[in-house]
Amino acid sequence: MTFERTEYPRPQFRRNRWQCLNGQWDFAFDDDHQGEKANWPQAPALDQKIQVPFAYESKASGIGDETHHDTVWYARRFTIPSESKDQETLLHFQASDYVTHVWVNGHYTGNHKGGYTAFSFSITPYLKDAGENQLVVKVVDSKNTEQPRGKQRWVDENFGCWYVQTTGIWQTVWLEFVSKQHLKTVKMTPDIDTSTLGLEYELAGEGNTALSLQTTITYKNDLINQFSFTPTRTKTKLTADVTSDLTEWKVRHWTPEHPHLYDITFTLYDGETVIDEVTSYFGMRKISTDKGQILLNNSPLYQRLLLDQGYWPDTHLTPPSDEAMKDDIEKTLAMGFNGVRKHQKVEDARFLYWCDQMGLLVWSEVGAAYEFSDEAVTSFTEEWLEIVRQQYNHPSIITWVPFNESWGVAQIYSDQKQQKFTEGIYALTKAIDPMRPVVVNDGWEHTISDILTLHDYEELGTAFTERYEQMDRITDNKVSHNHGKFPFAQGYEYKGQPILISEYGGIAFETEKGWGYGNQVADKEAFLSRYHAITEAIRKHPEIVGYCYTQITDVQQEVNGLLTEQREPKVPIEDIKKINRL
Structure with a gap:
């Protein structure tokens, strides 16, 4: 099966004159870093073919090699339409991981660092007056834990909830033709x-x-x-x-x-x-917080979110098609959820477009780094601010989540440098977007945050109810809510923010190979009983204003999805909806 992505890639800022460059490209690994010495920018001698925009690690790319290769090359030829020859030509990459270098007809056009943001170059000065043009791309990735990488593993095998890495071009490449002004x-x-x-x-x-x-x-x-x-x-x-x-x-x-x-x-x-x-x-939409409530258009909003990591079995981080993105949204809504927390991934612009169109709320999150350093601070800050700018106009996005579970800021509980880093990201985000709530360090050890979010994978509804009966002991940081993790870092306190359980559940079946949270269940009846008990315990708590269930689909070795990797429901969708709507 050949996967193709040919739809317009940036629907919120659309022009008629454009050209998709997805499809088959020449490709090569460059493990010995000889490409530039061998003059590949001018005369690429690449020995494989790849289906862009799918990463070489995925089956859809036509390669399917999950081994880490730190340097990869791409090449293809393209022709400028005759009616666009007098226009300025912009070359767009919707995303490429991690450092991308570009040559057009042998001329170095520029580079971009970051795996999750869109970027572009004006290539007009390098185009030929007639005939084909040559585009060459070199992408350098690494196992460096100081770069924002999210759920991409940095060792040779999958572990825990970290999966096969994504290297190189993984979203649409395209040309756009504009006037000089x-x-x-x-x-x-x-x-x-x-x-x-x-x-x-x-x-x-x-x-x-x-x-x-x-x-x-x-x-x-x-x-x-x-x-x-x-x-x-x-x-x-x-x-x-x-x-x-x-x-x-x-x-x-x-x-x-x-x-x-x-x-x-x-x-x-x-x-x-x-x-x-x-x-x-x-969209004419307002999101705000007040007196322990999250407000949508000045009215209380109870959020029923679903954790969504955006992986597919054959295409990994790249959605296989426009229809696949719509199908995920339709199933999410059909199960009675009103939003998703896009976890450790900046999603395709077309996914956000369909969320805008179909009414699905989105918490926007970025891939974490896993080591704190000056380099990590700089790389993360630059990429995060660009994400906020690029996604600002989407009405479906109602919350920014720059940090998760102290990843990349492991000593934030007591380290003032890491605390100040998160404070700075909060303030910079608010400088660009004062409208939306910002969750700093989702799950625990919050510093400054507009919402107090807690992660809790308790299996029993009765135990969950008992744990949160005295919510003030948790909000006062007197007891931990998650295996020794406290809601706030040292020196910070609860200031009346809305409280939301932003990860819970994660139920897996006994028959599945892989893992979920807690004991696995034997059958659908046991699954639904547990799901109902913990969800109802959350919903009945007067101070909790929403939840986020883990998760929509299985992801590689993590088999706690409501759907399989192939998007087949494990339990009847209407039964999940009934529990969510009680």
Whole structure:
């Protein structure tokens, strides 16, 4: 079976002129680091074929070698469409792990460090006037535990809850054709309290007094607002009114039950000529916390989340298709959950697009490093802030989770340097996005955090109820809630934050090879009885405002999913929904 990814890769900032570069590429391992000496940037002599965007470790790549190789090379040829030859050509990578170097027609174009963020290069100066162009990519990865790697193993075999590594290109590669002056980004900030949308425009290219930028907001093709301005700087901030008499409430809010989305189009003119047009969308949605509650659009929100690590058996971290992403979301909703905690992975932009469209809440998390050092601090900070910027406009994302279970900050309980690091990430995240709650060190040993999240894999509902009967002893850091782990690091205290059990469950069947949390169960009846008991114990607690069950699917040796790796339900979906909706 051949896997292909041909859909538009960035649906929240869409142009018509683009070209997908996924498909078969030339490929080679470079274990001896001879590629540059052998002149591969100019004349690649690569001895294998690979199906991009799937990592070589996956079956879908056509290689399926799970051995770690620290340096890999890719090459392919492409032709610029005749109608785009007078345009600026941008080369986009949605994600490549970890340090990516790029050459076009033998010319070094640039490099990017980080495995989870999208990046691009302008390659116009290096293109040929006619005929085929050559693209060569070198990616260097490592077992370094100072780089953000998430669930990717750093030893030769899988262990615990760490899986086969992902090396090289693992999301879509594509070309985009734009005018020299074009729209670079637009940051969109909804404000339901004033029924307005804040817009921060950024233009690329030198100034031009003949430019005008028109913004058109519609809902299901009905005009809501339209306005134009002459940009006098590369960056401009404006506020748009989104009230309309088309609905009795004047504004349609985005919620999981009713994920209303407004369409927005940005059209850049040079005089009377359209030189750039971008289509996007936004949701009028507010997320906040107050008096121990998480509020969506100023009303209490009880979150029924599902831990989602985003792995597939044949494609690993790369979703096999658009349909596969939609199917995961549909099954999540069908089981009665209203959100996912995307665990240790920055997901494909199209997954977030479908969450926006279908009304699935998302906690956005990044892959952790596992060692604290100056290098780790720098690498993590740069990548995390880029993630926040790139995902900012998605209404489905309601929480940022930069740290998990003290990974990468193992001494945070008492080490002030590690504590200050997490404080800094919290403050920097808030500087970019003051709207969304930030969870610092999900699970335990929180420093500054907008939500108190606790991980607890207790098997018995009665034991869970007993443990949290005196919640003040936990919030006061007088007792641990998880094998010696306290809710707060030393020097920090509870300040009335909402409390959420952000990992629990993890039930596995006795017949399965692999592991789950606690004792494995013998049959579906035992599974549902245990699931009901622990979930009900959480739901009945008056101070707990949500939960996150581990997890949606099995992942390699971890077999505690509600679904198998092939997405087959282990117990009837309607039975899970019934328990979640009680």
